Amino acid sequence: MLDGYIxxxxxxxxxxxxxxxxxxxxxxxxxxxxxxTHELFHSANNxxxxxxxxxxxxxxxxxxxxxxxxxxxxxxxGGRGPDWxxxxxxxxxxxxxxxxxxxxRVSGRIADRYWKRGRExxxxxxxxxxxxxxxxxxxxxxxLLRYRKNEEME
Amino acid sequence: xxxxxxxxxxxVGDVLSGPARLMSRERMRWYCDALETTALGTGQFVIxxxxxxSDDDFAIANGxxxxxxxxMISTNWISGMLVERFGLGYVGGGELQxxxxxxxxxxxxxxxxxxxxxxxxxxxxxxxxxxxxETADGQKCxxxxxxxxxxxx
Numbered sequence: 593m594l595d596g597y598i599x600x601x602x603x604x605x606x607x608x609x610x611x612x613x614x615x616x617x618x619x620x621x622x623x624x625x626x627x628x629t630h631e632l633f634h635s636a637n638n639x640x641x642x643x644x645x646x647x648x649x650x651x652x653x654x655x656x657x658x659x660x661x662x663x664x665x666x667x668x669x670g671g672r673g674p675d676w677x678x679x680x681x682x683x684x685x686x687x688x689x690x691x692x693x694x695x696x697r698v699s700g701r702i703a704d705r706y707w708k709r710g711r712e713x714x715x716x717x718x719x720x721x722x723x724x725x726x727x728x729x730x731x732x733x734x735x736l737l738r739y740r741k742n743e744e745m746e
Numbered sequence: 747x748x749x750x751x752x753x754x755x756x757x758v759g760d761v762l763s764g765p766a767r768l769m770s771r772e773r774m775r776w777y778c779d780a781l782e783t784t785a786l787g788t789g790q791f792v793i794x795x796x797x798x799x800s801d802d803d804f805a806i807a808n809g810x811x812x813x814x815x816x817x818m819i820s821t822n823w824i825s826g827m828l829v830e831r832f833g834l835g836y837v838g839g840g841e842l843q844x845x846x847x848x849x850x851x852x853x854x855x856x857x858x859x860x861x862x863x864x865x866x867x868x869x870x871x872x873x874x875x876x877x878x879x880e881t882a883d884g885q886k887c888x889x890x891x892x893x894x895x896x897x898x899x
Contacts, residue, residue, distance in 0.1 A: 622783075625784075626776075626777060626780070628826045630826070632829070648822050652784040667782070667795075668782055676797065679818065681843070683841070683843040684842055686837065738808070739798075
């Protein structure tokens, strides 16, 4: 169910997509935060002659998508849900680089929600397209809804 | 400068490595702020609200023994190792999959590694690479696989 907490999301939910321009700060701040010093991410002074956003910054795209679709829990502006989630799996395929200055569209859905060994998981499937329609990133993400186990579900 | 050199010289069993890094409280904090600044996207720098990655009381209230690193930090350390070695081949056509199988706690020293598992032939040959981060005593924390096109020189 959209428009609630992240823990209200259900298998089959399709997110309302978001669209935005990739800025230099998005690339540099993300790269700087994880000590990625490669010039690709910090300027156009590289073989591609354009500044690139790190592939792994798709994690931030997921956060933006959730903020736009889980209105009771907008983390970017300080919102909180009932439990803190734990990221379990990241799987990002770069089809083409995401460049600073690109306008991108992020879309996705909840592919599954399930229990395993006492913990509940969400499986996200997310795509990042250029505004001209080209697929740039294909992303799958698995997250635990809470750290504490439910022993009845083990 | 990021590599654009040929990668056709790698073989099964070849190993990759990144620098050993202390997962300090500050490094955990950097990612919290960087993630939210990137996600907000307004040009403002964000100081993130308390999370399980930055606030011990908040982490304990969520059932953890204390703060733990966001799994994306170790994923990014692996990604950085791949950018250094494969350059544009990874950035423009690679895939990285990681799982966070053990929490990384404050002040653990983490080593980043990889090993060429296979070279898949075809119209577009691909390196299949086992990647992982482990503690100084060999406990794996983040494990996964990368697939990166082989670039001709």
